[in-house]
Amino acid sequence: MASTADIKNGVVLNIDGQLWNVIEFQHVKPGKGGAFVRTKLKNVVTGKVVDKTYNAGAKIDIENVDRRDFQYLYRDGDGFVFMDTSDYDQITIPSETVGDAANFLLENQTVTVATNNGNPLYIDLPASVVLEITYTEPGLQGDRSNAGTKPATVETGYEMQVPLFVGIGTKVKVDTRTGDYLGRVND
Incomplete structure (x- = not known):
């Protein structure tokens, strides 16, 4: 057992059987x-x-939480298969654990997987990813009913709002935390 003197940012505590990550702490006297x-x-x-x-x-x-880099390989039914980049072991993570991160996962993408006692807890994506627009309606000049944006679908199947000038085949940068459009990417 540790004491409160061992609390630091990023430490994971086991409280009543649930795991809690320390975001901030302050010693007060x-x-x-x-x-x-x-x-x-x-x-x-x-x-x-x-x-x-x-x-x-x-x-x-x-609690001991191991964070390691994994490469996303493919989706297998209700799970996602990842490969450890250090020893090439493969694990399947259920879609409930992956959550909304599935909207931004591309094959061969590197992510950080946090595990506790061999059980995957969550995955951390980079702050932004580059995705290609696979479908969107053509933008009509003068249509400002929705602040100059239109719905678009990216290659992972995620639907988001983009500016009117963005067309099919355009690569865009997407914020993985909010799912917002950040800008076009030139090859």
Whole structure:
């Protein structure tokens, strides 16, 4: 068992059987009363963020989370197959674990997979990816009913809003956190 003195950003705590990632922490020593540690925690699975306060010296349970680079290979039914880039082992991660990241996964793309005791917890994508537009309606000049944007489908099947001048075959940069259009990419 560790104590609150071992809390650092990025450490994963096991609280009531759930894994929580420490986003922020602050050791506080008020003028009156005992010292304490104020933390902001993010649930590894659900993404929920909570604030939790511990008395200084309290016992906590730190989990070992292994983050390694994997290469996305292909989709297999309800799972996604990834290959460890260091030892070439392949793992299948269920679509519930991959979540919305599936909208931005391209074959041979490198991602970071976090595992705990051999179980995949989540995958981290790069902040942005380059995707090709596979379908969009032609933009009509003068159509400003929707702030100069139109729906477009990218090669992964994800649908997003793009400016009117973007056409089929255009490569665009997409923010993987929000799914927003960031700009065109010239080859």
